[in-house]
Amino acid sequence: MRSYIKVLTMCFLGLILFVPSALADNxxxxxxxxxxxxxxxxxxxxxxxxxxxxxxxxxxxxxxxxxxxxxxxxxxxxxxxxxxxxxxxxxxxxxxxxxxxxxxxxxxxxxxxxxxxxxxxxxxxxxxxxxxxxxxxxxxxxxxxxxxxxxxxxxxxxxxxxxxxxxxxxxxxxxxxxxxxxxxxxxxxxxxxxxxxxxxxxxxxxxxxxxxxxxxxxxxxxxxxxxxxxxxxxxxxxxxxxxxxxxxxxxxxxxxxxxxxxxxxxxxxxxxxxxxxxxxxxxxxxxxxxxxxxxxxxxxxxxxxxxxxxxxxxNPVVGETIFIDPGHGDQDSGAIGNGLLEKEVNLDIAKRVNTKLDASGALPVMSRSNDTFYSLQERVNKAASAQADLFISIHANANDSSSPNGSETYYDATYQATNSKRLAEQIQPKLATNLGTRDRGVKTAAFYVIKYSKMPSVLVETAFITNASDASKLKQAVYKDKAAQAIHDGTVSYYR
Ligand SMILES: [Zn+2]
Incomplete structure (x- = not known):
C-alpha cells in the first residue's frame, strides 16, 4: 500500500513537472x-x-x-x-x-x-x-x-x-x-x-x-x-x-x-x-x-x-501574424520630455519586437517601419487587411507633472475582451520586471486602435518620458531591448 501511494505520488509529481511544458510548446x-x-x-x-x-x-x-x-x-x-x-x-x-x-x-x-x-x-x-x-x-x-x-x-x-x-x-x-x-x-x-x-x-x-x-x-x-x-x-x-x-x-x-x-x-x-x-x-x-x-x-x-x-x-507563436504598431510618427511626435520624442522611442522598441518575433517564427507586420504618419483608422485598417492575429500598439507615457512613473498595459473590452486582457496580463508584469519600473498594472481604456481592432489587442505604455528616471531608461538601447523582450515573451506566453 505504501509503495502504491509512493508510485501514485511520483506519478502526480511527474504530471505537475511535465504537463505544463508539454502542453505549452508545439x-x-x-x-x-x-x-x-x-x-x-x-x-x-x-x-x-x-x-x-x-x-x-x-x-x-x-x-x-x-x-x-x-x-x-x-x-x-x-x-x-x-x-x-x-x-x-x-x-x-x-x-x-x-x-x-x-x-x-x-x-x-x-x-x-x-x-x-x-x-x-x-x-x-x-x-x-x-x-x-x-x-x-x-x-x-x-x-x-x-x-x-x-x-x-x-x-x-x-x-x-x-x-x-x-x-x-x-x-x-x-x-x-x-x-x-x-x-x-x-x-x-x-x-x-x-x-x-x-x-x-x-x-x-x-x-x-x-x-x-x-x-x-x-x-x-x-x-x-x-x-x-x-x-x-x-x-x-x-x-x-x-x-x-x-x-x-x-x-x-x-x-x-x-x-x-x-x-x-x-x-x-x-x-x-x-x-x-x-x-x-x-x-x-x-x-x-x-x-x-x-x-x-x-x-x-x-x-x-x-x-x-x-x-x-x-515555438507556439510560429506562423501567427502579429501586428506591431509604433505610436505616432512624422509631424505627430507624441509625448516630448527629457530630450526624447515618443515617436522615436516607440519605433525603436517596435523594430526590436519585430526582429525578435520574426526570429521566433512568427509573421510580424509593422504599421510603420520609419518616421511616417498614419491615422489611427489607417492603423486599424492595416491590421485588418493583414488578417493579424494580435494587435500590439507601443507607446510611452507622459504627464504634466514629472513625478508619475512606471509601466502599464491597456486593453479594451469592445472586441475580444477576454483574450485582450490575457495578452495584457502576459506582457505587463514582464515589462515592469525587465525595465525595473513601477508596475502600474493592466488597465482598460478606449484608445482608438484597441477599441476598433477586432482581433485581441493591447496598448503598451512602456514608461514615462516625462519622468527623469524612466526617461533615462528609454534613452538606452539595453532597456529598449529589454522592453521589446518583455513584449515578445508576453506574446509567446499568450500562446502557451
Ligand atoms: Zn503615445
Whole structure:
C-alpha cells in the first residue's frame, strides 16, 4: 500500500513537472541520418521492420526518386537510395535487415549501375529494373507499372523544387507522376497520358516551370503554383486540403531528403511542407498559421535542418501574424520630455519586437517601419487587411507633472475582451520586471486602435518620458531591448 501511494505520488509529481511544458510548446520530432542513404533508412524505420519488396533509386537521381514514390507506396515498399556504381553499405545492411525478397530499381544504368543490380542479386534478392533512356521514359514506365487511374501529376522534369509536397498526395491517391519540359510536352509523356487513359491532370509549378502551351495540351489540367518553392508546397497543402495533424518538414534544397520525407508523410497519411535549412520559410509559417499546425516531423539531422528551425517550429507563436504598431510618427511626435520624442522611442522598441518575433517564427507586420504618419483608422485598417492575429500598439507615457512613473498595459473590452486582457496580463508584469519600473498594472481604456481592432489587442505604455528616471531608461538601447523582450515573451506566453 505504501509503495502504491509512493508510485501514485511520483506519478502526480511527474504530471505537475511535465504537463505544463508539454502542453505549452508545439511537438517536434526529428528523423534523419548521417547522409542521404542513412536518412532514407531512418525514415523507412519509422514504418517498416520487414519488407518483402523494396524500391531502390540512385541517390542523386531526383527525377527517378520523384516518379518512384507513388509506385513504392502502391507496392508497400520502403524507398532506399544507393550510390551509382556500388551498393551503399548502409542500404545493403538495411535490405538484409528487412528480409527483402524483391527489389525494384527505378532508373537506368547511369543512375543505378548493373554492378549495383548484381550486388543486390548476390544477396539472394530478385531484381526488376524499371528504367528508360530518359527521365520522361522512366516516369512513363513507372506509370505503366501502377494500377490504372484516370488522373496524373505533371511536373517539369528539371525543377525538383516543385515536387516534394505533391509527391505525398500522388502516392496517397495512386496518381503517377509524369515529367515535361517547360515549353514542350515530351513524346514519352504524351504517349503515357494516352496509353494509361489519363483524363485529367494536376500541373504543379508556375508558367516558368510549365508554360501555357504545354498546359493547354494536357487533358483537363488544373494548375497549382506559388511564388517560390516554399509557398508552392504550402499552396498544395491548402488547395488540396491535405491532412495537417502531423506535418512533415523538409529542406527545400535537399531533394534526396525531402522526397524520402514526402514518402514517409504519405505513409503516415500526412503532408509535407518545405523550409530553408537555416530559417523557417515564410511559406511554411503561413500554412502553419492558417491551419494551426502544432505537430511536426522534421526530416534530416542538424546538418539538413538547423536546430534554430526546429525551435521555431516548437515555438507556439510560429506562423501567427502579429501586428506591431509604433505610436505616432512624422509631424505627430507624441509625448516630448527629457530630450526624447515618443515617436522615436516607440519605433525603436517596435523594430526590436519585430526582429525578435520574426526570429521566433512568427509573421510580424509593422504599421510603420520609419518616421511616417498614419491615422489611427489607417492603423486599424492595416491590421485588418493583414488578417493579424494580435494587435500590439507601443507607446510611452507622459504627464504634466514629472513625478508619475512606471509601466502599464491597456486593453479594451469592445472586441475580444477576454483574450485582450490575457495578452495584457502576459506582457505587463514582464515589462515592469525587465525595465525595473513601477508596475502600474493592466488597465482598460478606449484608445482608438484597441477599441476598433477586432482581433485581441493591447496598448503598451512602456514608461514615462516625462519622468527623469524612466526617461533615462528609454534613452538606452539595453532597456529598449529589454522592453521589446518583455513584449515578445508576453506574446509567446499568450500562446502557451
Ligand atoms: Zn503615445
Amino acid at each position: 511537438s517536434v520530432k526529428r528523423v534523419g541520418g548521417d547522409n542521404r542513404y542513412d536518412t532514407a533508412i531512418q525514415l523507412s524505420k519509422q514504418i517498416y521492420s520487414t519488407a518483402s519488396t523494396a524500391v531502390v533509386v540512385g541517390g542523386s537521381a531526383y527525377p527517378d526518386a520523384i516518379s518512384a514514390v507513388p509506385l513504392a507506396y502502391q507496392k508497400n515498399a520502403p524507398l532506399l537510395y544507393t550510390n551509382t556504381k556500388k551498393l551503399s553499405g548502409e542500404t545493403k545492411n538495411r535490405l538484409k535487415e528487412l528480409h527483402t525478397k524483391n527489389v525494384i530499381i527505378v532508373g537506368g544504368t547511369p543512375a543505378v549501375s548493373e554492378n549495383v543490380a548484381n550486388q543486390i542479386k548476390n544477396l539472394g534478392i530478385s531484381v526488376k529494373r524499371i528504367g528508360g533512356s530518359s527521365r520522361y521514359e522512366t516516369a512513363a514506365k513507372v506509370a505503366k507499372e501502377m494500377k490504372s487511374t484516370s488522373k496524373a501529376i505533371i511536373l517539369n522534369g528539371f525543377v525538383y523544387a516543385d515536387a516534394p509536397a505533391i509527391v505525398t498526395y500522388a502516392a496517397r491517391n495512386g496518381y503517377p507522376i509524369l515529367f515535361t519540359r517547360e515549353s514542350s510536352l515530351k513524346s514519352a509523356t504524351a504517349e503515357a497520358i494516352k496509353s494509361n487513359g489519363i483524363k485529367s491532370t494536376i500541373v504543379v509549378g508556375g508558367t516558368a516551370s510549365i508554360n501555357n502551351t504545354v498546359y493547354n495540351k494536357l487533358p483537363s489540367p488544373t494548375r497549382i503554383s506559388g511564388s517560390n518553392r516554399y509557398e508552392l508546397a504550402a499552396n498544395i497543402v491548402q488547395k488540396l486540403n491535405l491532412p495537417t495533424s502531423n506535418v512533415h518538414v523538409g529542406n527545400g534544397w535537399l531533394y534526396h531528403d525531402s522526397i524520402a520525407g514526402a514518402y514517409l508523410a504519405a505513409r503516415n497519411n500526412q503532408s509535407l511542407i518545405l523550409t530553408n535549412g537555416k530559417n523557417l520559410s515564410v511559406g511554411a509559417r503561413k500554412i502553419i498559421g492558417s491551419k494551426n499546425i502544432s505537430k511536426f516531423t522534421v526530416v534530416g539531422k542538424e546538418g539538413a535542418i538547423k536546430d534554430k528551425v526546429a525551435n521555431q517550429l516548437k
